Structures are given as structure tokens and as C-alpha cells.
Amino acid sequence: MKAAKPIIWNGIIREFQEFLPKVKDDNVVTLREGNTPLIEAVNMEGIFESGLKIFLKYEGLNPTGSFKDRGMTMAVSKAKEDGSHAIICASTGNTSAAAAAYAARGGLRAYVLIPEGKIALGKLSQAMMHGATVIQIQGNFDDALAIVKEVSKTYPVTLVNSINPYRIEGQKTAAFEICNQLGFAPTYHFLPVGNAGNITAYWKGYKEFKEKGIIKTLPKMMGFEAEGAAPIVMGRPVKNPETVASAIRIGNPSSWEAAVKARDESGGAIDMVSDDEIIYAYKLLAREGVFCEPASAASLAGVIKIHKKGIFKNGDMIVCTLTGHGLKDPDTAIKSSEKPVTVPPDLEKVVKVLGFKP
Numbered sequence: 001m002k003a004a005k006p007i008i009w010n011g012i013i014r015e016f017q018e019f020l021p022k023v024k025d026d027n028v029v030t031l032r033e034g035n036t037p038l039i040e041a042v043n044m045e046g047i048f049e050s051g052l053k054i055f056l057k058y059e060g061l062n063p064t065g066s067f068k069d070r071g072m073t074m075a076v077s078k079a080k081e082d083g084s085h086a087i088i089c090a091s092t093g094n095t096s097a098a099a100a101a102y103a104a105r106g107g108l109r110a111y112v113l114i115p116e117g118k119i120a121l122g123k124l125s126q127a128m129m130h131g132a133t134v135i136q137i138q139g140n141f142d143d144a145l146a147i148v149k150e151v152s153k154t155y156p157v158t159l160v161n162s163i164n165p166y167r168i169e170g171q172k173t174a175a176f177e178i179c180n181q182l183g184f185a186p187t188y189h190f191l192p193v194g195n196a197g198n199i200t201a202y203w204k205g206y207k208e209f210k211e212k213g214i215i216k217t218l219p220k221m222m223g224f225e226a227e228g229a230a231p232i233v234m235g236r237p238v239k240n241p242e243t244v245a246s247a248i249r250i251g252n253p254s255s256w257e258a259a260v261k262a263r264d265e266s267g268g269a270i271d272m273v274s275d276d277e278i279i280y281a282y283k284l285l286a287r288e289g290v291f292c293e294p295a296s297a298a299s300l301a302g303v304i305k306i307h308k309k310g311i312f313k314n315g316d317m318i319v320c321t322l323t324g325h326g327l328k329d330p331d332t333a334i335k336s337s338e339k340p341v342t343v344p345p346d347l348e349k350v351v352k353v354l355g356f357k358p
């Protein structure tokens with residue numbers, strides 16, 4: 001008998017210590033986030049020619065179901081180290097879920113401001129369940145962010161939105177993992193853009209791995225906003241952003257300049273996709289067996305849009321970040337799917353629905 005072989009993942013702060021700001025080990029607040037799978041898409045042959053390799057970085061498998069955990073473990077650990085007893089954020093949902101969970105874990109209070117009636121049910125339930133003080137703002141994300149910035153200036157609470165630099169530090173580790181998983185950097189990296197922290201973080205991560213000589217090339221960063229919430233594409237803030245992809249329903253991104261820099265330095269693009277294109281990609285991903293939330297699918301919708309322009313070359317390696325889990329937003333999933341058939345408890349009727357001859 002062979003002994004059980006421990007496979008232990010210690011969370012991103014401990015695993016990527018040498019690349020991150022130092023945190024005293026006692027102050028590390030972790031749910032062992034990170035180490036998410038990179039899954040090759042295998043059912044998309046009808047859409048892309050063979051030769052194009054698409055990999056899905058499934059960030060929905062983080063502890064609270066989105067990539068926000070990578071940034072939150074850093075931000076909350078640092079808040080704790082700095083002696084803070086409370087954190088605050090504005091959120092389209094996932095930041096509040098992560099803030100609530102990591103605050104609970106670390107014994108801090110969490111205050112979250114969300115746009116009233118505008119966040120997906122799963123995310124709201126997480127913030128409530130982990131005991132955060134949830135305040136619904138009769139306004140949008142941008143209004144909520146303006147308020148939490150003011151509160152954190154005056155009162156003893158640490159702001160954990162992505163303007164907190166530790167958030168970006170934590171989130172860059174997803175780029176490290178992709179390089180480790182592929183053995184090199186992809187040709188293109190596609191991801192949804194909301195507040196634009198994540199595209200900023202990935203670019204930082206890739207550049208740091210290149211500086212250390214761990215990878216030889218850098219990817220082109222391809223960010224996608226939703227058409228109804230596309231300030232960077234339009235070149236001006238959007239007053240009332242609208243899209244089915246609630247996680248990227250943002251009209252005035254915090255990391256606007258850094259995102260533009262990532263685009264320009266990498267030779268990439270920031271473009272937009274429609275809600276129809278997002279839902280199409282969302283369903284395509286479900287056919288891969290991968291359930292993500294609508295905002296996440298903006299990455300694949302972007303790949304489809306760029307593919308139609310004939311820009312990709314054979315052998316190009318494409319990574320899409322799937323930022324959040326599909327279970328976050330069951331309403332959109334149900335709206336986008338075939339309704340279940342209802343029949344009496346009768347064998348013949350069931351067999352008929354199955355399409356077999358009775």
C-alpha cells in the first residue's frame with residue numbers, strides 16, 4: 001500500500017510569496033483561493049477552425065465563486081496587518097461576496113454597498129449569509145463607489161475595491177498560474193472589463209513573469225466591455241450603464257488608465273460585445289460543461305468577434321478568463337435555457353417526451 005500523497009495548495013499569498021507584498025504569516029486570511037483549472041475548449045470546432053486553441057481559466061471555482069477572492073485575500077490580510085477592524089466596498093456583487101467571506105474568516109466587519117435590485121441573487125445571498133452589513137443604494141455601482149471612497153477617507157474602515165493596490169497584487173496571480181499551466185504565456189488573453197482592475201492585474205502578472213525570465217513572450221491583452229456599459233470604448237463615462245452582464249455594468253471604471261496602458265503596451269484591444277453576443281457565448285460555454293456567469297462570457301464573445309475579423313493565425317493560443325461561476329446568477333441561466341417539460345407521473349408520457357417510441 002502506498003501512503004496517501006498530500007496535495008496541498010496554501011492559497012495565493014503563501015504560494016506566490018516571492019511575487020507579492022510581504023504579509024506576516026499570522027495575518028494571512030485565506031480560503032485557499034487560486035489554483036483554478038485551465039480547461040481546453042473541445043466542443044467549439046464548428047465555430048473556430050482547428051488549429052486555434054482556446055483555454056478557459058475557470059475562476060468561478062474560487063472559494064466564493066469568482067476571481068475577486070485572489071484580490072480579497074491580499075486586501076483583507078493587509079487590512080488585518082494594519083490593525084483595521086472593518087472593510088468597506090461598493091460592488092456589482094462578487095466583490096461584496098468575497099469581502100463578506102474573507103472578513104468573516106479574518107474576524108473583521110464588512111460593509112458593502114450595492115446597487116438596489118441590480119445584483120445577481122447568488123451574490124446577494126453570499127454577502128448576507130456571511131454577515132456583512134448590506135446597504136442597497138438607489139443608484140448604480142458608480143454612485144456606490146463614490147460614497148465608499150468618501151466613507152473610507154473619514155472613518156476607520158479599509159476600502160477593498162480594486163483601487164486598493166493589494167487587490168491588483170492578488171489578482172495578478174491568475175496570470176502566473178496560466179503561465180505555469182501552459183508552460184508559456186498565451187498569444188492572446190481575453191477577459192471581460194468592468195472596473196478594469198483585472199485586465200490591469202493580469203498585465204502586471206505577465207510582465208513580472210517576463211522580467212524574471214519565467215516566460216519569454218507576452219500576450220496581447222484583449223478586454224471586452226458590454227455595449228451598454230462601454231466607457232473605455234466610447235472614450236467617455238457612461239451615465240446609466242445597462243447590460244445583462246451585471247458584473248460589468250460599470251460606467252466609469254476606476255482602473256481606466258491602467259487598462260488602456262495594458263492594451264497599448266501589449267498591442268491588444270479593448271472592444272465591446274452586445275448582450276446577445278454575451279448570451280450566445282454563455283450558452284456555448286455551457287456546452288463545454290463549463291457554467292460561468294454572463295459577464296464572464298464576454299471574454300469568449302470577444303474571441304468570436306475577433307475571429308470573424310480574421311485576425312487569428314493557426315497555432316494561436318487563446319486564454320479566456322471566466323471570471324465568475326454560473327450559479328451566481330440563476331435567473332439569467334433559467335431565462336436563457338429551455339424550460340423543463342411537466343408531465344404526470346406516467347411512464348408512457350415520459351418516454352414520449354424523451355423521443356422514444358412508446
Ligand SMILES: *Cc1c(COP(=O)(O)O)cnc(C)c1O
Pocket residue numbers: 066067068094095162192193194195196197198199247248293295296323324325
Ligand atoms: C468583477 C467582475 C468582472 C469585472 O472585473 P474588473 O476587474 O472590474 O474589470 C467581470 N466578471 C465578473 C464575474 C466579476 O465579478
